[in-house]
Amino acid sequence: MSASHSANASTLERGYGSLYSPPSKRTHRRSPSHRTSAFSGRIPAIFSLVIAATLLILSLEAIPIAGAWGIDTLLGKNAPTALLAEHQLRGIPPSKYDLYKPQPDPKNGTQMTFVCLSGKQRIPLSALNDDYCDCDDGSDEPGTSACPNSQFYCRNPGHVPTFIKSNRVNDGVCEPECCDGSDEWSNPGACPNRCEELAKVARADRLKTLGSRIEGAKTRAELTSKGKELKKVKERELKLLKSHIPALERQLAKLEETKKAAEAVASASQASASAAEPASTAEATPDPQAPIPLSPPQTFDDDDQDDNLPPYDPAAALSVLSSLPSPPPPPPHQESQGELPEVAAWRAKDNELNDTRNKIAELEKFLGRDYGNGLEWAAVVEDGCIDGDHGEYVYTLCAFDKTTQRSKNSGGTVTLGHWGSWVAAGQGESGGAYAGMEFTGGETCWNGPARSVKVSIMCHKENAILSVSEPAKCEYHMQLGSPIGCEPVGLDELREAGEGAVVDQEAQVKVGEVKGKEEL
Template sequence: MKLLFSCSLLLFITAACLCGSAATRKLRGISSSYKRFYRERRSFLCIDGSRVIPFEQVNDDYCDCEDGSDEPGTSACPRGRFYCTNLGFRPHYIPSSRVNDGICDCCDASDEYNSHARCQNSCWNLGQRERAYVEGQMRTLDEGLQLKQQLIEEGVLLWREKQAQLRELQQVAEDLQIKLEEHRRRKQEVEQTLKALEAGDTRVRGKNSSESTFRLLDSNKDGSLSVEELQEKLVLVQEEELLLSEEEAVALMGGGRQMDLPMFQHSLWDVLNTENRVKIRGIVDAEDPHLKAADTAAEREASSLKKVEEAYDTINMEISDLRKKLTIDYGPDWEFLFLNSQCYQLNVYEYTYNLCPFNQVTQKSTAGSEVSLGRWGMWAGTPKNPYSQMVYENGEPCWQGGSRSTTVTLTCGTETALCGVKEPSKCQYIIDFQTPVACQPVLKQRGIHSEL
C-alpha cells in the first residue's frame, strides 16, 4: 500500500514538472504583446488566421502555420521570428533560422537554449554602455540647442546689419549716379571747348588769344610785326616745316612790311587759325594759355570721371553680391547665416576637402591640383527637416561623363566642422558636417527599454 502511494506521488510530481517545462517551452520566443495568442487551450489559431491546429503542436519544431506563428521558439519555419527579451537592453527579433545555430544572437542567450553554445548574458553591460551613449547624446543636444539659440540671435542681428548695409550701398550708388552724370556733363563741356580751341574758333578763343599770339610774334616788342619777325617765327607746313622767304612773309602781311595788332587780327590771325599751311614755329597751342588751360581741365575731368565710374561699378558689384546673399534661404530664423563667407577643411588621405557653405565644395590633392566638387544648389532634406542636407551641383566634369556633385549632411554637434567624406559612387560625394544649428529639439524619450 505504501509502495503504491509513493509511486502515485512520484507520477504526479513528474507530470507537474513536465507541464511546467511544457509551458516554458510553449512561451519561448514570444513578446509580451503576443502572449495573449499563446494561452494554453485545446487549439491554436495561426496569427494570420490561415489555420487552426492543436495547441500541442506549438513550438514542436514542426512548421504548421504559413506565417510561422506556431513556432516562435524554434527554427522550424522559414518565415518565423524569435523574440529576444534582452532584459536590461533593447529587445529585438531575429530570424528563427538563427535559433540554436551555435551563435548567440540575443544578448541574454535565449536563442541558444538547446545548443552547445555557452554565451554569457551581456544585456546589462550593453544597456549600461547604451545608456551612457544616450546620456552623452542628450548632453550634446542640450548644449547644441543652447549654442543654436545664440547663433539664431547672431543671425537675426547679422541679417539686419546686411539689410542696413544694402540700404547704405544703394544710397551711395544714387549719390554716385548724380556725380557721374555731373562729371560726364562737365567733361563734355570741356571737350567741346577744347575742340573749338583746337579748331581755331575765334569766338571761343577770344581777343586775348589773338593778342597773346601777336605778342609772341613781336620779338622786339615794338607793337608791330615786321617781315623779319614773321620769317623768324613762322614756318610753312608741307611735307616738312620750311622757313618763310621774304616774298612769302610780305605776302602774308598783305604786301606791306609792317603790321599792327588790328591788322593782324583781321588778316594774319585768320590765316593762322583756319589754314594748316602756316603755323608758328614749334607748337603754337602750347603757347596759348586758354588752350593749355582747357587741355588741363579736360584731363582733370577725364581722370575724375574715371574715378567716379570705378567707384560706381564697385558699389554696384557689392550691391549685386549682397542681394544675391540675401536671397539665400538661411533657415526660418536665419540660423545658418553665420556659415556664409566661412570655409571648413578636412584632410582625408592625400586630399584636402574644402566646404564653403552657400558657395562651393573643392578637393585639393597633395600635388596641388584643385577640383570643384560642386557649387551651391539647394536644401534637400526631408519634408520634416528640409535643412538637414545641402546639395552642391555642377562641379568639374567627371572622366566617366557628367559633372561632380556633393551632398552635405548636417548633424547636431557642439562645434562646426567637417567630420567625414565618402564617395559612394564615382564623382558623387557625401560630406558629414556637424554644427549646432543642425540640432533639433526632440521629446524626451522614456528610455532604452521600459524594463531597464
C-alpha cells in the first residue's frame, strides 16, 4: 500500500470514522464551533466516500450488510439508509428507515447530515448513534442510552419485535423483552438469544387460542342457525295469533250480548221476587223501640246439677250423630258468587282474548330486538340468563333485560342495571358493533350514583361470566365469555400458526381440532 493511499484511508477514517467503528462515549455537548470545524475538516473525506459508494451501487444490485442489525440490502427498500453504518442503524425499526436517510447539507452539498425527527435541528451524519445526545427530541440516539427520552427497537428475529426505554440499553441487565440480547450490544454474548425458544411457546399458545376460537366459532355457527330458525318460528306464531284476534273479538261480542240479556232477566226476576214477599214479614218484625218484656227470674241449684242431668251414654251419642243427614255439597264457585253462566262464558273468552294480545306483544318485543348480525343472541335469550359465582356474590346477566348481584351471605339481590344498548368495539378491537353491552339505571348506591354495568364480550367455549370488577364507585365492568365472541379463523391465520386446514367449495375453513406442533 502506497503512502498516499494510506494517508487517504487515514483521512477518510478520521473524517467519517463513524462508518467503521463506534466512537467513544462522551459526556458533554459539543460547541457550535466544534461542529463547524468538524464539517470543514471532513469535506474531502465525505466527497471521496460518496464517490466510492456511488461506484459500489452501480456495480452491485444488492449487497447485504450487517443483516443481524437490520440492514438487508443497499438498494430497494433500504436504499435510504445505504450510507449508514451498522451501529448507526442500531435501535431503529425498519418502518422508520426513511426518516433516518442522510440529507445533504444545504450549505455544502457534499456534506451529509441527519435531520432530527422534530425537524428543528440538523447534525452531522457521524453524530447519529455516537452515544452523545444532540437532538432535543433524542431521535439521534435510538441505539444508545445517551438520550433519556428515546426508545430502543429490539428486532427479535423469529419472534415479536418490541421497544424498550433507551436507559435500559447496556445497563448490564438482559431485558426479557429483547430476547435476541441486542440491548446489551456493548458486551457481545452476555445475553443469549432466546427468541427461538420463546417463539415455540408463543406458537403453541397461538395454536391453543386458535383451537378455542375454532370450537367457539363452531358453536357460534350453531347458535346462528338456531337463532334464525327461532325467528322463523316466532314469526309464524305471531302471524297465527294475529289471525285469531278477529274471531275472538266476534265471539266476545256475541257472548257480551248474551251476558247482557241474561243479566237483564236475572235483574227482573230478582225485582219480582222482592215485590212478592208477604206483608206479614214486615208486620212480624218487632219494633226495635218497644220495651222487652221481662220473664220471672229462675233459680238453679248448683248442688243438684248432677241430679238434673241424664247419665252420659257414649253409644247413644254416636247413634244420634250417625243418624244425621250428610250436608249438601257446596254450590259451584261461580254460583256461590252469584255469577251467571253467561257471564262466566263471557269472562273466559275475554281472558282468552287478552292472553292472545299479551302473547302478540311479547312476540313483537322479541322480534323487534337487535340480536346481532347473525341473530345468535336470539338463541342465547331463549336459553335463559347467565350466572357467574365470583367472591361473595353471584352475578346474573339477562341479555336485553337486566343484571343483578346476589349476596351469598344475606341473600339480598341488587339490580346493577337495566338493558341499555350495544357497545361498539374500539379502535383495534374485534367484535364490530356488537363487541359489548351496557346496562344502566340500576339501584342507587348509598350516597352515590345509580349502578351501571359495561360488558365486554370475549371468545369462550360457552356462555359464562368470567370476571366482574368495580373500577369506579357503582360502575361495574363485566367480562362475558361467549362463543359469539369467537371470530372465524381464516386460512392466513392457520398458515401463520403453522397448521393446515381443509377447505370446502365455498372456501370456508372446516372446523376441526387444531393441535400444536413443536416445529413448524
